[in-house]
Amino acid sequence: MKIVIAGGNQQAEFIISMFKGKENELIVINPSQEVADTLVKRTRVKVYKGLPWRKYVLEETNAYGADVFIALCESDTDNYGACMMAKKVFSVKKTICLVTNPKNVDLYKKLGVDSVISSTYLLAQSIRGESSVESLIKTLSLDNDRVNVVEAVVLSSYEICGKPIKDIHFPRYASIAAIYRNYQIIIPNGLIVLEPKDTLLMVTAPENIKRLLAYVQTERDLTSAPKVFEAAVQVVKQRRAVKEENHEETKADHKAKTSAKKELKAVRRSTKTATKSVAKTAKKK
Amino acid sequence: MRTLTFVIGCGRLGASIANYASQQGQSVVVIDSEKTSFTRLDDSFSGYTIVCDATDLDELRDAGISNAKEVIITTGNDNVNLFLAHVSATILGIPYVYVRFDDPEKGFLIQGLNVKPIYPFQLSWDRFNLLKSGAESK
Incomplete structure (x- = not known):
């Protein structure tokens, strides 16, 4: 591979030591004489002193048709200029640009740099990846957060647990790439039954992660059983209450009826005595 | 509405252009x-x-570059x-973009874009040739 490394200090040194070898042709360019000297001293690689965004520098170093061009200068725009020159004039196959402002990642890509790396951007991504690990979930984003691999562990309480994949209606916006079970990778097919403690590796777009996790972590409806029981108890209680009320009502009715009868009897008696007395008085007369 | 004249970089040339446009x-x-x-x-x-870092697109947008009819860089x-120049011509779609390059070889990188370059080197070179031919003809 023909690799051009433009600018950079420690990063350049590290990358040079990574790719140094017979299989790679390294072209190292650095704008600073001091840095160039230390790079020569430490890595024993030829270093050209020059501005990597100038055409004549790339011409002198014969960067034509290089496989990779890595721009590691301090200024974002200098790296941009160097990458553009390498790409358009020297037809380099892949340009990689280091930036400090994370906002430039998407912008430079839109403008034609193949790969843009920002340490802040990567840091922010990995922090977000770590923080979404709610004990069980890990996410890994690829291609600057356009594709995500989500890892989730199946618990026995989940709805999907114990069912074959063909029966769980797995959402269309994601797919199970692999199942990790007992230190072995299982390539999923419809017949595989998800077991507790399986780790699912799922691929999806970043905007679907929440939906996907919500789907995977749907708890089986264990809670509904006690609820049904409670509901039944409630019904029984209510019925009892109704019965008791009825019972009381009947008691009250009974009382009322008996009292009414008594009254009736009393009235009859009184009328009887009254008629008797009337008859007596009539006889006397 | 695109009505603004946007000058980025208030050096001798930028300031002169801004003064003239204002007049x-x-x-x-x-x-x-x-x-x-x-x-x-x-x-x-x-x-x-406006004091801002022109390499930050958000700051340029805040300054109102989206309303620019012409941008002079x-x-x-x-x-x-x-x-x-790339941002103005491709992402922002500004109709008139003028840019100064000290290095004439930067011209290869704006080919095919709606950008008009100014090369001080080229202008000096042309002027020199003109002066020389004028002096020799006398």
């Missing part, structure tokens, strides 16, 4: 990363001066100029 009655916005650069503008300059750094 012509256009609404002008001048951007520079240093406030002291605006002392180059005339007292009668009636446009806006004259900062002292060729790579910044190149980047701004």
